[in-house]
Amino acid sequence: MARVAVYGAGSWGTATAVVLADAGGEVALWGRRPELVRAINVTRTNPDYLPGVVLPDGITATADPAEAADGAEFAFLGVSAQQLRGALTGWAPVIRDDTVLVSLMKGVELGTDLLMSQVIAEVTGAGPDRIAVVSGPNLAKEITARQPAASVVACRDITVAERLQQVLHTPCFRPYTNTDVIGCELGGAVKNVIALAVGMADGMEFGDNTKAALMTRGLAETTRLAVAMGADPQTLAGLAGMGDLIATCASPLSRNHTFGANLGRGLSVTQASAVMTQTAEGVASCVSVLDLARRHAVEMPIAEAVVGVVKDGVHPRTAVKGLMERAAKPE
Numbered sequence: 001m002a003r004v005a006v007y008g009a010g011s012w013g014t015a016t017a018v019v020l021a022d023a024g025g026e027v028a029l030w031g032r033r034p035e036l037v038r039a040i041n042v043t044r045t046n047p048d049y050l051p052g053v054v055l056p057d058g059i060t061a062t063a064d065p066a067e068a069a070d071g072a073e074f075a076f077l078g079v080s081a082q083q084l085r086g087a088l089t090g091w092a093p094v095i096r097d098d099t100v101l102v103s104l105m106k107g108v109e110l111g112t113d114l115l116m117s118q119v120i121a122e123v124t125g126a127g128p129d130r131i132a133v134v135s136g137p138n139l140a141k142e143i144t145a146r147q148p149a150a151s152v153v154a155c156r157d158i159t160v161a162e163r164l165q166q167v168l169h170t171p172c173f174r175p176y177t178n179t180d181v182i183g184c185e186l187g188g189a190v191k192n193v194i195a196l197a198v199g200m201a202d203g204m205e206f207g208d209n210t211k212a213a214l215m216t217r218g219l220a221e222t223t224r225l226a227v228a229m230g231a232d233p234q235t236l237a238g239l240a241g242m243g244d245l246i247a248t249c250a251s252p253l254s255r256n257h258t259f260g261a262n263l264g265r266g267l268s269v270t271q272a273s274a275v276m277t278q279t280a281e282g283v284a285s286c287v288s289v290l291d292l293a294r295r296h297a298v299e300m301p302i303a304e305a306v307v308g309v310v311k312d313g314v315h316p317r318t319a320v321k322g323l324m325e326r327a328a329k330p331e
């Protein structure tokens with residue numbers, strides 16, 4: 001039986017703990033608020049993030065990072081991307097140096113433009129064989145309802161990816177291995193930005209043609225960036241790329257899609273942020289994604305339009321007009 005730690009008792013940390021416990025793991029779920037940790041252990045639910053979902057017996061919550069780390073083969077990291085560096089700096093001293101660190105996050109760090117695997121490497125000094133990523137079309141509510149889903153587990157060391165696949169594999173959750181960590185991470189981070197754009201289109205009551213165009217051209221620009229950063233384009237055609245793009249852009253459960261839809265309906269960024277209780281990673285990460293694009297001389301017009309709306313106050317309709325007026329070109 002695998003002994004694993006999950007750091008972050010938010011929506012996705014908790015849902016991942018459920019998958020791990022369903023797969024037979026003994027799971028220590030670290031939460032930063034002692035009152036939520038107590039509530040999880042007493043009620044066997046996470047009332048703040050996944051109300052109504054009964055947590056399997058294999059999960060024990062703790063507010064003590066050392067208790068969570070004790071004997072853990074894998075440490076899953078599930079906070080928001082912009083909080084990872086600070087949080088991991090606190091946990092790193094208690095995490096053993098043979099524990100594999102697994103990013104659950106889909107974002108790019110502001111200021112440094114680092115992917116989460118790169119932040120993990122910088123903070124802990126871990127090598128690529130100790131850093132892995134889980135990414136794919138995995139909306140937490142559907143996962144905890146045990147609806148069939150697939151995902152990607154990536155590590156540069158394929159034996160580590162295969163072990164990770166084992167500890168996450170259940171009758172409802174089917175992980176595929178990959179060694180393209182950067183491709184998987186970029187697929188996850190950039191689809192959040194594209195989902196903001198698709199959400200805006202929904203909010204402005206555009207139809208499926210518009211959304212299909214944004215998703216398809218969004219995947220094209222994601223792939224351009226990923227390839228420029230050394231990823232395999234096939235990764236972006238898979239679950240961590242196209243798969244996650246479809247789920248996030250199509251689902252009303254997506255926080256990024258919801259945030260975009262509120263902007264499209266006319267809410268300001270401040271108003272849209274005020275109604276969110278969970279993380280919509282694309283709102284911060286769009287800036288870092290665009291930075292990466294510029295650094296790698298890659299054109300990402302949709303990401304640029306999203307940054308215009310989210311950071312520079314451009315009206316979503318003006319952003320659409322700008323995209324449509326771009327010079328004609330071959331596909």
Ligand SMILES: NC(=O)c1ccc[n+]([C@@H]2O[C@H](COP(=O)([O-])OP(=O)(O)OC[C@H]3O[C@@H](n4cnc5c(N)ncnc54)[C@H](O)[C@@H]3O)[C@@H](O)[C@H]2O)c1
Pocket residue numbers: 008009010011012013032049078079080081083086087104105106107138139140141277278279281
């Ligand atoms: N929810 C999903 O369906 C889903 C699925 C796949 C991936 N993800 C990714 O997982 C990551 C986490 O998302 P989420 O849905 O769990 O978000 P969330 O908002 O539900 O939870 C975030 C968690 O991080 C904790 N946190 C925030 N700041 C912290 C800090 N400074 N120190 C310690 N803990 C801190 C919060 O207390 C909370 O428990 C994101 O990158 C997201 O893109 C989410």
Ligand SMILES: O=P(O)(O)OC[C@H](O)CO
Pocket residue numbers: 106136137138139140192195244247248253254255256257279280281
């Ligand atoms: O709710 P979102 O927009 O953060 O998306 C959740 C997951 O990343 C979908 O795979």
